Amino acid sequence: MIRPLMTxxxxxxxxxxxVQSQPATPPKVWPREVQALYDxxxxxxxxxxxxxxxxxxxxxxxxxxxxxGKPDWVVDYSSARCSNAGYSAYCGTAxxxxxxxGSDRNGYREIFNDNVRDWQAVxxxxxxxxxxxxxxxxxxxxxxxADMCLEVLRWDGRKWAVVERRRGTADLSASTxxxxxxxxxxxxxxxxxxxxxxxxxxxxxxxxxxxxVGLRCQPxxxxxxxxxxxxxxxxxxxxxxxxxGFRSAGEGSEATQSLNPEAGKPDFSGALDPVARxxxxxxxxxxxxxxxxxxxxxxxxxxxxxxxxxxAAIRTLEKQCPRGAAxxxxxxxxxxxxxxxxxPVGYYVDARMSTCEKPFxxxxxxxxxxxxxQRGSSCKFTSLKMTGANAFRQTESCPDxxxxxxxxxxxxxxxxxxxxxxxxxxxxxxxxxxNRLPAKAKFYRAGK
Numbered sequence: 001m002i003r004p005l006m007t008x009x010x011x012x013x014x015x016x017x018x019v020q021s022q023p024a025t026p027p028k029v030w031p032r033e034v035q036a037l038y039d040x041x042x043x044x045x046x047x048x049x050x051x052x053x054x055x056x057x058x059x060x061x062x063x064x065x066x067x068x069g070k071p072d073w074v075v076d077y078s079s080a081r082c083s084n085a086g087y088s089a090y091c092g093t094a095x096x097x098x099x100x101x102g103s104d105r106n107g108y109r110e111i112f113n114d115n116v117r118d119w120q121a122v123x124x125x126x127x128x129x130x131x132x133x134x135x136x137x138x139x140x141x142x143x144x145x146a147d148m149c150l151e152v153l154r155w156d157g158r159k160w161a162v163v164e165r166r167r168g169t170a171d172l173s174a175s176t177x178x179x180x181x182x183x184x185x186x187x188x189x190x191x192x193x194x195x196x197x198x199x200x201x202x203x204x205x206x207x208x209x210x211x212x213v214g215l216r217c218q219p220x221x222x223x224x225x226x227x228x229x230x231x232x233x234x235x236x237x238x239x240x241x242x243x244x245g246f247r248s249a250g251e252g253s254e255a256t257q258s259l260n261p262e263a264g265k266p267d268f269s270g271a272l273d274p275v276a277r278x279x280x281x282x283x284x285x286x287x288x289x290x291x292x293x294x295x296x297x298x299x300x301x302x303x304x305x306x307x308x309x310x311x312a313a314i315r316t317l318e319k320q321c322p323r324g325a326a327x328x329x330x331x332x333x334x335x336x337x338x339x340x341x342x343x344p345v346g347y348y349v350d351a352r353m354s355t356c357e358k359p360f361x362x363x364x365x366x367x368x369x370x371x372x373x374q375r376g377s378s379c380k381f382t383s384l385k386m387t388g389a390n391a392f393r394q395t396e397s398c399p400d401x402x403x404x405x406x407x408x409x410x411x412x413x414x415x416x417x418x419x420x421x422x423x424x425x426x427x428x429x430x431x432x433x434x435n436r437l438p439a440k441a442k443f444y445r446a447g448k
Contacts, residue, residue: 030060030073031073031101031107031108032107033073033101033107033108033109033110034060034073034075034101034108037075037099038054038059038060038080041077041080042054042080042297042298043353044082045080045082045083045084045085046352046353047352047353048082048084048085048426049084049254049352049425049426049427050082050083050084050085050254050426051082051083051084051245051247051254051290051292051296051299052080052081052082052083052297052298052299053080053081053082053083053290053298053299053300053301054079054080054081054298055079055080055081056079058076058079059075059076059079059080060073060074060075060076061073061074061076063121064121064130065100065102065121065130065131065132065155066102066103066111066130066155067124067129067130067131067154067155068103068157070103071103072100072101072102072103072108073100073101073108074098074099074100074101074119075098075099075100075101076096076098077089077090077096077097077098077099078090078091078096078097081301083245083247083254083288083290083299083301084247084252084254084426090115091115092115093137093145093146094115094116094117094136094137094145095115095116095117095118095135095136095137096115096116096117097113097114097115098112098113098114098115098116098119099112099113100112100113100132102155111155111160112132112160115136115137116134116135116136117134117135117136117137117148118134118135119132119133119134119135120132120133121133122152124152124154124163129154131152131153131154131155131163132152132153132154132155132160133150133151133152133153134150134151134152134153135148135149135150136149136150136151137149138167140165141165141166141167142167143167147167148167149165149166149167150165150166150167151163151164151165151166152164152165184303185208185303186303186304187206187207187208187286187303187304187305187306188306188308189204189205189206189207189306189308190204190306190308190309191203191204191306191307191308191309191310191312191313191314192204192309192313193313193316193317196320197320198217198219198320198321199216199217200216200217200316200317200320200321201214201215201216201317202214202215202216202310202313202314202316202317203215203313204305204306204308204310207230207303207305207306208230208302208303209229209230209233209289209291209302209303210227210228210229210230210233211228211229211230212226212227212228213225213226213227213305214226214227214228215272215280215314215317216317217317217320217321218271218321221321222271222272222321223271223272223277223317223318223321224269224270224271224272225257225259225269225270225271225272225273225276226259226262226267226268226269227242227244227259227267227268227269228266228267229266229267229268233291234291234293234300235293236293236294237293238261239261240293240295241258241259241260241261241268241270241295242258242259242260242261242268242291242292242293243256243257243258243259243291243292243293243295243296243299244256244257244259244289244290244291245257245289245290245291245292245299246276246279246280246287246288246289246290246305247279247287247288247289247290248279248282248284248287248288249284249288250282250283250284251279251282251284253275253279254275254426255273255275255276255278255279255415256273256276256296256428257270257272257273257276258270258273258416271416271417273415273416274389274390274413274414274415274416275413275415275421277314280307280310280311280314281310281311281314281315282307282311284307285306285307285308286304286305286306286307287304287305287307288301288304289301289302289303289304289305290302296351338367338368338369338370339369339370340369340370340384340385340386340392341367341384341386341392341414341420342414342417343367343414343417343418343420343431344367344418344431345367345368345369346366346367346431346432346433346434347364347365347366347431347432347433347434347437347441347442347444348364348365348366348367348419348420348429348430348431348432349363349364349429349430349432349437349441350363350427350428350429350430351419351428351429351430352426352427352428356432356433356436356437357436357437357438358438359432359437359438359441362438362440362441363375363441364432364437364441364442364443365429366443366444368444370384371384371394372384372394372410372412373444375443377396378398378399379396379397379398379399379408380396380397380398380405381394381396382394382395382396382397382407383395387411390413390414390415391411391412391413391414391423392411392412392414392420393409393410393411393412394409394410394412395407395408395409396408396409396410410422411423411424415428416430418430418431419431
């Protein structure tokens with residue numbers, strides 16, 4: 001994350017005089033141009049199937065770098081991370097990307113966008129005029145990339161001009177005098193099993209944000225997850241669910257677990273998400289962990305969850321639990337249920353980017369009793385069948401570029417009692433009753 005590090009009096013001060021300063025806390029309302037950029041980064045992340053992980057306190061800093069005496073805004077792209085991209089999307093050997101919005105008669109416009117290692121507003125002369133101080137890639141000063149290059153820029157109303165440039169060989173972070181602080185918290189505890197029969201529990205303790213994460217049998221089949229929040233963990237508003245996101249580095253996939261507050265207890269519980277179950281039993285040594293308190297709009301990164309002994313613990317628990325409904329998908333379908341899948345017949349929208357009332361680009365798909373139907377598809381349905389406890393496959397015949405029929409298969413994973421996803425993609429198809437959808441999103445004759 002980029003933070004302003006440079007201060008100067010008249011021109012660029014010697015390297016050893018550089019000290020770190022903390023950015024001012026931004027106001028609750030940013031200029032519309034800054035807010036629009038923030039919203040676009042969020043939408044881009046969600047469209048790619050990731051979880052948006054903003055650091056609002058450092059995303060936008062109000063300062064003055066153009067010398068006109070009016071406030072400008074510096075935006076730090078690395079403070080708007082996406083769970084499936086990390087910092088790599090905006091950072092590299094040249095530092096992290098920043099944008100500067102300079103004030104003009106109509107509001108603000110972007111006047112700078114580039115990767116820098118550090119930045120700061122600097123005084124250019126004794127008259128109080130300000131400029132932009134940067135630490136950039138060493139090649140800018142004709143040196144190697146690892147070397148430091150410090151420069152000061154002046155804005156003339158149309159473009160930036162270089163006032164001074166100086167090469168350094170020391171690492172900037174070593175000269176700031178900032179205490180590196182304690183190492184990040186880690187979680188290495190092993191999963192354990194306790195109890196017997198339907199009362200068996202698989203759990204892990206000692207997580208910095210959770211005193212315990214446990215799995216137990218549910219009456220009637222399947223498993224439930226319960227977490228006991230540690231003191232200081234931010235919680236959602238009363239009565240609202242806590243969403244926990246899991247990400248596998250090895251598989252590059254994510255799952256979202258919804259947990260509701262338990263009456264009279266500080267714990268949060270919910271039916272175990274099938275994708276989360278798979279990740280908890282995966283080959284990773286730990287899973288990246290995120291939490292959302294606003295229904296999944298924005299997320300906060302937590303300490304990674306240890307998976308030491310998790311596979312054996314969950315397998316032991318599963319032997320004690322009754323079979324869930326998904327395992328008996330071939331049984332009689334209930335009212336409004338598919339004959340093939342343990343899912344309700346009807347419309348589904350991608351919950352990452354949509355709501356029932358406002359589907360993204362008016363795109364919805366329809367699960368009929370025996371097939372998935374997509375608007376405008378040129379493929380002909382062949383078959384729909386379960387391929388595992390929580391997996392199913394649809395086979396179709398689709399024309400190739402010459403119009404010849406070619407077989408095509410799509411594998412899906414059931415992620416909840418009313419949701420599923422296409423394997424290998426970041427979608428999250430969630431059931432929506434027809435009366436909540438706008439008319440233009442309804443396309444299937446049986447669904448009208």
